[in-house]
Amino acid sequence: MNYRIDPERRLVVTRAWGVLSALELSEVMSQILLDPRFDPTYRSLGDLREVTNITVDNIATAQAASSPLFVIGARRAIVATSDVAFGMARMFASYSERAGHEVRVFRDMQHAEAWLDE
Secondary structure, eight states, rough: EEEEEETTEEEEEEEEEEEEEEEHHHHHHOOOOOOOOTTTTEEEEEEEEEEEOOOOHHHHHHHHHHHHSSSOOOEEEOOOHHHHHHHHHHHHHHHHHHOOEEEEESSSHHHHHHHHOO
């Protein structure tokens, strides 16, 4: 898992591939928080299109979703093409929404980016 920050677009893009673990998710979130270019008002785009398996359990998903990485109201989109990744992303979105965040899950990048740019 890695990330990049695009200050011009006010966007944080995270990308995961292969097997996604809770440790990787936690580590990348910590790295983003420590990055001096990070602004919690930025929008977020999570790319899970290349994830083949997920070992993140419900507790780790809930913890990641409720972390104060982004401010309330910052749009966050997740793109997942496999059913496993899509299901985990929907669970993350559900936990995030309970904490007041706006997260949507998409099957394709074009729709996710269009929603973020609205």
